[in-house]
Amino acid sequence: MKEIILFITAVLLAYGIHYYWVSLPIVTGYVAKHICSSVFIADRSEEQYREDLDGFPMKYAKFNINYTDLSVTSSIFGLAQIKAIYRNRLGATLINELTEEEIRNQKFNVEISSDINQDQIPWSMGDQIDVERFPSNINKTQLENAINDLFIEKDLVNLIRTRAIIVLYDGKLISEKYALGFSRKSKFLGWSMTKSIINTLIGILVKDKKLNIDEFAPVPEWNNPNDPRHSITIKHLLQQTSGLDFNENYLTKSDVTQMIFQTSDMAAFAASHPLKYKPGTHCYYTSGSTNILSRIIRHTVGENEYHSFPYRRLFSKLGMKSFIMEVDGSGTFVGSSYSWGTARDWARFGLLYLNNGYYNHEQILSEEWIKQSVTYVGSNQYGQYGLHMWLNTEKNNDSSTRKFPNVPVDTFYASGFNGQNVFIIPSKKLVIVRFGLTRTPNEEYGANQFLKNVISSINL
Template identity: 65%
Template structure:
């Protein structure tokens, strides 16, 4: 609620109606305090909790540390560029020309594909699409937004934030000449006789750390405890014991990503860390409204908490479509992107790279791909409730879909949607 009101600019009533679980909210009381920028809640009058909003840092849940301790924290932040993006051409700005769409685009077919995601065919399985943006060959060729979700709305990316951390780590690796195949610099594993000492940065990036961490959101799992019951999420994740030999088993874990976020903090230093994503990535892409949230210890919650407009998310995808070259600057090296889209041999199911999902199949059977109707070179950022940034190099496409799909598996018909968008490129 705190993030939705103070970052996304949602009305409290709309936030509760659209995003919070209705079966539980009837037993809860939530109060917004606009004076001290906070949200407080209780459940049956018990289980009190509070989150505070701090400009540049987002909303932070108060736990383990006191509110006074958290509010007393001082970080070096940076301000967004002092420009009016409406006057600057896409992609650095928001000035677009929808009337100069390339002649090989079938506009009718493209619009049919997009419109289909805003039509609710089953009231019991709402797809709740909020925004769609399509970029072809660097040009923004189509977009659509749901009512009450204008173009300037900021959307929670959930686990798409993991892909942001991947990009930030790529920048750090380039600047610091890091060996990602060496032991990850994690204080909890420093001792050479600790079996976790052999976990590499690459293992963390590819979700093959071997840590015994349960990623489950239907029970009191490790992921939920980390996100809602700890002040230092990376420390919590790093405390887990080893379950498998590092590099041998794929196990998707938000804990791995939050450890990576803290490693970035340790490497770039306290004076640079909180401005680093903005100076080195977001503002260079024109993602001027983007924000990442920190936990109570001040580390970015790289697994889950970032907000940006649909166009911001499209800009992020465009960075990868252009092989790291953006606004005449090589922000990510081609080598890093090539490594990003190679799957670990440990992943025997759907393929996974450096915090991105891959659509290349395990075998020649196309049905084993997550999206059989999309090319095998497609890779994508993916978040809870159907957040996606699809990058398809062979089709020169970046496709963003944001929403709150409650259907099983957050399935909003993505495969058919992708098929039709691709078919519109003649």
């Protein structure tokens, strides 16, 4: 019996050592990248970025911020050291596979419209809000109570840590609130809400007739007609039905964590994976599919246009002046995860979808694209899905199967890690933005009740 106990102990110890050994570079990569972005893009205070990393095991990582070369280096007990560097208009990039010199020597054409003071420009292209014209059919006190409630910590163990809320009604910004230390000037990381940005850029190229999502995806690794991946279409990638054998597990070293924290060319890494299912037959959410799409955009618009494309064709047209998308070591936008913007800019993005692709006197996306994006194609381990948009659809006319059972079925939304959301509710003329640092089980912060309370304040 003693020998058995010793053997089991040794096996568990070996497993534990292996687990943490392979996980250390993921942890230090996360810390270096996040602090680099938080400091040099979002201008976060030390208290704020330390709060971001107060969970296990990130809180054990040490880091050094170099304000001279705009970098952050992180390690744990001196092990798994990794460096992230900030480059103007390109964001923070981890040094992986390529040398720091190779990455710093990259030259990209990034044209971003000059800074304009939006304070004197009326919403939505600017930040001037007409507070005198609050909609008469909305109970202002009830709305404010709904918002304030989401800033109250009811469980001191499972904190929801709401940082920003914005409510648009019929295109007008009618309410916003920020946690202490944050403001309308604060930039927030959208995490996987960036996927919905990529969907929008694809939609622009479809409108330009430069892409057809029903055609085979133009991915160099799949060019051979005999390759079973050759049959993957752009639509399959958007629907998360590519069938690629890609593991989206953030709790240990997996395909997604290796891609995000240990790979320089994320799209090439994702595209190298074999098929697990026949394309179009199985819905499984992967960040790899989005980064492949980001590289498809790059190849479609060309090297001269790519790094300016989101700013010229989307952000500047919506008044999203704060917005920054970050690139990987190869220079491709990390479409799965990395974009920063103020809560108001994220609200502007939601407004584009509420208005069926029409914004500031221009049809930026076709109405057909909006319809496709919010059409149910399948459910996966996270919920109902359209084209890189989450849906509140139900199964078999059973409202209890909806993600938000007390919210209209036409609700759709962008969703990101730790409870980032842009909700669009067409039937109620609403766009609702929520940012926070929520690490509760399933990142639950009471969204269903909150949305219900906001809707209840409106008398249509």
